[in-house]
Amino acid sequence: MSEPVPVRRALLSVSDKTGIVEFARVLVAQGAEILSTGGTAQALRIAGLPVKDVSDFTGFPEILDGRVKTLLPQVHGGLLGRRDLPEHQAQMAQHAIQPIDLVAVNLYPFEATVARGAAFEDCIENIDIGGPAMIRSAAKNFASVVVVTEPAQLAEVQAELAQGGTTLALRRRLAQAAFARTAAYDTAIATWFAGQNGEAFPPRLAFAGVLRQTLRYGENPHQQAGFYADGSFRPGLATAAQVQGKELSYNNLNDTDAAFECVAEFEDPAIVIVKHANPCGVATAGDLGAAWDLALRCDPVSAFGGIVAANRVLDAAAAERITAIFTEVVVAPDADEAARAIFARKKNLRLLLTGALPDPAAAGLTFKSVAGGFLAQSRDAGRVLAADLRVVTQRAPTPAELADLLFAFRVCKHVKSNAIIYAKGLATVGIGAGQMNRVESSRIAAWKAEAAAKAAGLDRPLAEGSVVASDAFFPFADGLETAAAAGATAVIQPGGSMRDAEVIAAADKAGLAMVFTGMRHFRH
Template identity: 65%
Template sequence: MAVASKKIPAPDQVTVRTALLSVSDKTGIVDLARQLHEKGIRLVSTGGTHKALSEAGLPVDDVSELTGFPEVMDGRVKTLHPGVHGGLLAIRDDAEHVEAMTKHGITGIDLAVINLYPFEEVRAKGEDYPTTVENIDIGGPAMIRASAKNHAYVTILTDPADYGVLVEELASGTTSFAFRRTMAAKAYARTAAYDTAISSWFAEVLDTPMPRHRTIGGVLKEEMRYGENPHQKAAFYVTGENRPGVATATLLQGKQLSYNNINDTDAAFELVAEFPADQGPACAIIKHANPCGVATGSTLLEAYSRALACDSTSAFGGIIALNQTLDAATAEEIVKLFTEVIIAPEVSDEAKAIIARKVNLRLLVTGALPDPRVPGLTAKTVAGGLLVQTRDNGMVEDLELKVVTKRAPSAQELIDMKFAFRVAKHVKSNAVVYAKNGQTVGIGAGQMSRVDSVRIAAIKAEEAAKTLGLPKPLTIGSAVASEAFLPFADGLLSAVAAGATAVIQPGGSMRDDEVIAAADEAGIAMVFTGMRHFRH
């Protein structure tokens, strides 16, 4: 049953006489407190905040003067008291509330400046269980929520970035209802994100990836000019996941990243991370979240050149992801092509200077590669719901491959198969990838029919051969990967016609026997992985 309101109208301007300051992040708190004191506002504080303000020479009362009770249990209990929450929740224009305040000696609190124990930071550092639990704030969220609920009379600040705005608002000693309501909305968003971090941590600890209630929290990193299209609004939120990538990267130069840039850059970096830096240089070139080319090489320059050769036309205006430090030689080659974004773990000073010639080219540095084996969650909205799944962290290197044809693959074919399957995992379904000697030589993506993906990839390979001046496409003698099973033999036969000599696919079709028979008749090798990588 809903709680009835007395429908007392909220005042517009509220005079601030008493401020409660209790912060974990003490950025700017002394300066703010000094300005509040200069306006004649009484300062009340707790624990470490009280100490910081006292050491700065500011007159500040301890919260125990409101509660008549000392902090106990290592500070776990200090603000959970009617002397605090009554002062935050009292409706000043309600006679019964005023009478209760008078009877019990409760002082009204007009301004609350509160931020929370650094749970998110502690979680990200991977601290032990007791330390993480100890950094779950209780009193802070309670005071924030109480203040925000009573925003008709109380101003709540949870973000040091708003201190300056508050001081401007208090020019006349009052705050407006519009300001208090805006701050209340921010406060509830903050506690929601905080609780989300805690519940997500418990889900990880308890190995319960799909709990009964699931929330996803984030902090606004930047608002964008628009989304996928100019008529759509968009913003970028960071969730705090401790994973190297576009969300944690440093933008060294270039324009603001667009919605599409971020989506594509994430796809590119996650793909290139399939190739660990200690196993040699690798490059992935992405366009519209699909790879145009992926390759390894003896140098980063060679890896980039080989990736570009797969489909240099589509690579125009794409995203380039590298698994090692961007060097001058590679940078010199990259700037010859119009590119939207480069992302790499590190960049040499010489390469920075070369990239700087292209002032609009975005250059992102992450400090490391994400580990493709680390579990995590991905989410997608649908009408009225949220689809959540664990990250696809399956690795072909960890699978037991089953040879299903009379001919087993050669050592080189097996290497090419695994390479192709690694890439196919990051291609939109239906996905088909031809690879040879550590290089993609044809990619078919996002088709409704798998046989069309096979054919499109072969056509791309023929076009690349003409561009490179080769007498025949590199699909001749290649391995081909399908990210899901081949439902009919027609896809396999089209791959054979393109020159593929080995096929890697999950298997599991009702017509596997038919496809295997076609492979045997063509004299090619085929292996099943037992794992598919649909990507929609």
């Protein structure tokens, strides 16, 4: 095991100054010389610490409005020079280059500048050049140099310095973190630039994430998993605070995301219940409690042990209803104190509060891994409005049918293909998902509507008088005929089949109203 390396000279230049003064005090107490720039040097001087300006150390002034201040041989030679090679040491002595043993650098806040919608020129000025260069130089020479890129790393370095110097294990770990940080920084810049240039799919596409949580395992116990935030600042799981409950699993997170994305589609108070990434009950109503009752009625069996999402602040009435059955996760923008107290009675229930809803119309890419690469596509931000619909049958839908049709088609977007949704009164009453053909999805959805009616003590199937939505066109009339037999009175579907005329004729024969959207919502 190599001996700990003491720090004789450190370069500190940070935009986030959390903990930097206390850290510098430790270095000074151990006899280290402190080099610094700009605001960091000023903060250290105000604290009464001795600081040497980098320009005095290099003998070269800052130029070009501070764009060039550390991109000099005196800095990078001091970082990159190998202590174990006599030829390096001789060249450093020849050019009066002194070694630098530690670098603590935060990068210009480019990501935050973009996130607040700053002007193009402001974003350009917040692209750090010298910082990443110093970080990479220090990380490459981890055998002798320690690099700090996050305030959270200072305490661990400080603890080792108290024992006489940094260990090789720590320096290697921080070097990896440093290269990951500069890679993520460059990824953010490249992604932003691509957007500015109007390139949805540039020749090289990179993405980066920050580890939020190491998970116990993946979809199955023999798989490993982690949860990463991508820095997009889009409300959802990455912005959620877990108020209570057991540790979240991979499947919990996947299902919770599906539920929250679905519930964000609706303006009125809405509840979405998800099981295995598919909605099993969705409803909107005058308040969350009423929406819960309607959503639960759709499939009370599947709702047991499910995920619940709300698009409003959770109140006591909603919390009492939700906690009446076993629920794995509840996610919402917020919850009032009364609701939190009710949820607290169920100590294992996971309560996630995100602060806001994701914008269902927001741009962005989604990814799916394949052997040797990944598929990228724009997020399905499509939304069909009443004005987009084309009535193709002899009978047009009534206003109540039209409202249910639009509701059902929004739900369709979040159900695995082939998706069939029966809805009535702005609530799902039967959902068929993920089947290999549309007829089977129609039959399953109708069967679920019958089962839900029996569970609710009703003497008529819930599908009677409902509308039906299909995520893609009916390739044959049989799927539509199944819906008619179940009691549906109106249909919404994309259209575009070679047999549209046959399907329309079947709808007319059954007295159904049917509208085409011209947009499909496959979700594989």
